[in-house]
Amino acid sequence: MNEPDTSWSQLRKRARSRLLRMHYESHVGHLGGNLSCLDLLLTLHHDVMQPEDRFVLSKGHAAGAYYVTLWNTGQLNDLDLTQFHQENTRLPGHPPTSGIEPILFATGSLGHGLSLAAGLALAKRLKGEPGHVYCLTSDGEWNEGSSWEALIFAKHQGLANLTVLVDLNGLQGFGTTQEVANLDPLAEKFEAFGVPTVLINGHSHQDICTALQSNPSTFRAVVAQTRKGSGVSFMENRMEWHYLPMTESQYRQALQELEAE
Numbered sequence: 001m002n003e004p005d006t007s008w009s010q011l012r013k014r015a016r017s018r019l020l021r022m023h024y025e026s027h028v029g030h031l032g033g034n035l036s037c038l039d040l041l042l043t044l045h046h047d048v049m050q051p052e053d054r055f056v057l058s059k060g061h062a063a064g065a066y067y068v069t070l071w072n073t074g075q076l077n078d079l080d081l082t083q084f085h086q087e088n089t090r091l092p093g094h095p096p097t098s099g100i101e102p103i104l105f106a107t108g109s110l111g112h113g114l115s116l117a118a119g120l121a122l123a124k125r126l127k128g129e130p131g132h133v134y135c136l137t138s139d140g141e142w143n144e145g146s147s148w149e150a151l152i153f154a155k156h157q158g159l160a161n162l163t164v165l166v167d168l169n170g171l172q173g174f175g176t177t178q179e180v181a182n183l184d185p186l187a188e189k190f191e192a193f194g195v196p197t198v199l200i201n202g203h204s205h206q207d208i209c210t211a212l213q214s215n216p217s218t219f220r221a222v223v224a225q226t227r228k229g230s231g232v233s234f235m236e237n238r239m240e241w242h243y244l245p246m247t248e249s250q251y252r253q254a255l256q257e258l259e260a261e
Helices: 006-026 031-048 060-072 078-082 113-127 145-157 177-181 186-192 205-213 248-260
Strands: 054-057 133-138 162-168 197-201 220-225
Touching (some): 006 031, 006 078, 006 248, 031 060, 031 162, 054 060, 054 113, 113 133, 113 145, 113 162, 186 197, 197 205
Parallel strands (some): 054 133, 133 162, 162 220, 197 220
């Protein structure tokens, strides 16, 4: 497959740079998991979603990547981003309960997002409303039984207007997903539940577009293989960047690597 064109590369570089700046200025961590899912969020919001579609960020600790995506699409502004994680901000460390129109639910605790998204999808069907619902989960939150309950429900209801995405970066808060609670291969487990599943490169714009723009006939899953800390050498595939904020020298190095890319 061909790699993204120049316009996509510039959009991604701009978003990564703004994400790094926002987290650095706010002295906030969680960068690893934000960078692993940023390509998924950007592609979904720039190339896939229509006005009648809805999105649920189940991995709420990636709120920074979501805010930057909304900034990229003109739904948040620079002033909003400078207030990230500050007192009385519209942009807390996890998605807020209100105040930002596209954000429908607070998702601080993991494992709830797919249930919420399934409810939205079923409501759309019952009301005869158009539009698709997308839900982005982490791989670690599939340790939660509530995620599997939601999967069973969505499959049983045949929610063709629902797609679940998994940010499969292989790391969670206390180690690798294999060490904490091994569910590999996750895509095959979804298939065993009767859920059509595709495994993709979560950093390939074309792969993401192809997977999400196909017309589903039933509820489906897209498992995206990603790298924690993608694009920053000292963060990539390092568990500690689930937590750490950047020092000034680390921030400068990260920006230099993005420019060199």
